[in-house]
Amino acid sequence: MGFLCSSTSSSIVFKLGVSLVFLVSFSSYTPADAYDPLDPSGNITIKWDIITWTGDGYVATVTMYNFQQYRHIQAPGWTLGWSWAKREVIWGMNGGQTTEQGDCSKFKGTIPHCCKKTPSVVDLLPGTPYNQQVANCCRGGVINSWAQDPATAVSSFQLTVGQAGTTNKTVRVPKNFTLKAPGPGYTCGPGKIVKPSRFVGTDKRRVTQAMMTWNVTCTYSQFLAQRTPTCCVSLSSFYNSTIVPCPTCSCGCRNTSQPGNCVDSKGPRIASVVVPNTGKSLYVPPLVQCTNHMCPVRIHWHVKVNYKAYWRVKVTITNFNYNMNYSQWNLVVQHPNFDNLTQTFSFNYKPLIPYASINDTGILWGVKFYNDLLMQAGPYGNVQSELLFQKEASAFTLEKGWAFPRRIYFNGDNCVMPPPDSYPWLPNTASYKLIGSLFARIAGSISLLLTAFLHGIL
Known part of the structure; x- marks a missing residue:
């Protein structure tokens, strides 16, 4: 039995790769339906x-x-x-x-x-x-x-x-x-x-x-509402100096060929492009600060402290949109430890239980007249709070990214999360992460070549 010639093999691999990329990119942001698993009866x-x-x-x-x-x-x-x-x-x-x-x-x-x-x-x-x-x-x-x-x-x-x-x-x-x-x-x-x-x-x-x-x-x-996402999530932890940023181009990419695509916060042009909030009923499209993620809003989840019986998280919401004050904003977070949330320090909190007996989702929003208005991009364009969780001995761990949220919504829109293999890992597991990632890539390449080979035979 002979092997596929190199040109044919390369062609098949290329086509399969393109198909896989298309499927992955399509499935990463689903149009689907108006059905929301965290609010199944919402309307x-x-x-x-x-x-x-x-x-x-x-x-x-x-x-x-x-x-x-x-x-x-x-x-x-x-x-x-x-x-x-x-x-x-x-x-x-x-x-x-x-x-x-x-x-x-x-x-x-x-x-x-x-x-x-x-x-x-x-x-x-x-x-x-x-x-x-x-x-x-x-x-x-x-x-x-x-x-x-x-x-x-x-x-x-x-x-x-x-x-x-x-x-x-x-x-x-x-x-x-x-x-x-x-x-x-x-x-x-x-x-x-x-x-x-x-x-x-x-x-x-x-x-x-x-x-x-x-x-x-x-x-x-x-x-x-909008074919591109409107928010993204970044992550960090006390046990790792790595800050995992929002994925590049989460909400779009910088387009240097079109002036006005984004605003450089350090440039002199910013004063002339900021649209004042006049209170008139006019829809103003986002004008975002130039970032690698290009999102109007970023949520940062920082695992701050690990106590004996508790652990603490700091949540920061940053507004990169020069055209919008977000009034009555809210944040929905899905994490398995929300059933043991003990205290929030400057946000309101309410559990969301879309399914009976599963309390893993909570809604956070600002305190009235204090931080219920998320200001336009700039030095005051952020709000933050800390959450204190009690440890559940059978479930709590800092390994494999468990301390980070599964899903985050801002004002009802699903935010882009970093890929799980990029989460800050514990120092003693860094080598295992590197080896596991290497083996995963090798296995993926072998699987792709084997599929191409079998398709050539059949």
Whole structure:
């Protein structure tokens, strides 16, 4: 039996290598679905309640419930859109407003608030006159996550709809709901008529009921929001001088051929490119500091101290985005020792238990009026805290990277982790790591050549 000629073998190896690289790169950041294993039932539910009928339509209260445990809607806030099923118009609104009025030229006398077939609604800003408000409105479109604060995880507005029908049989559910928060990422299902909502009066002795109710469910996909990640993780430990940085090009690569791709923090140009935070509802794309990872946000996990019965971690979140103050930020960390978290020193903490009896995930967020605002890139563009864990004798170890997190999310987006073989290892295991890595590479090369050889035979 003869061997493959060198040119054929090289060609096969090259093709297989390209295929493997493609598969690895594709699987490293999955588009998949809006399903989140750490928040399996998370969604934003929009409830449309018809409160009363009018001469040519109805008055409805529209309420958005953010049932996501840790993903919130930050400034400049949400935008809700839909398509009317018939020729409906919006005569008036409280607690929100449409972004465009549309063509109302056929109306004489009283002019509708909006005549567009596809209206887009935004929340009103804080300080709106009281007579234009409704409950749970007027926060500039900001909705908190359910785990952080259920009381502010709701947003509402009221609208008076005309030319819509005045009975349950003549009203039609709007179509093609869209939710931007503030950019893309959410996919909304169709409106489904459900059992009418019931409302308890302020004195809790009288219950009223909506004339008609439909629900819309919107789910989030990070891949739809932005095809590249938005955060990365770096690691270090007291027992090793090596600092493992974020992987190169985690969120993109420097492009020296295009000025403005990133900003050198030491250059004179920085003062002219920083966009001030004016508070206006405008989406501003990231303008990041020039780094090897090119991420707007970096999380650093440092194993600080190993006590007899406890161990301590320092967590630092750094903002490299000159165009963004992250309000009401949060961090989700998955680590098997969270069941034994004893104390957090300057962050709020709440356990997340997506599956019964498995407490390995926690959400961290800032203390109000102290560090709940992650400032723009610069000397104050970071927040930090320390976590104290109690040791569990049967599980605790500093070997093989056990002390480092399995997964980290920032504001609901999955962050890029360094490859496990790069984690800081204990000094007495460094040689084993080197030998193991060498053998792994040799085994991989042999496997690749053997596969190519067998393919050539078959």
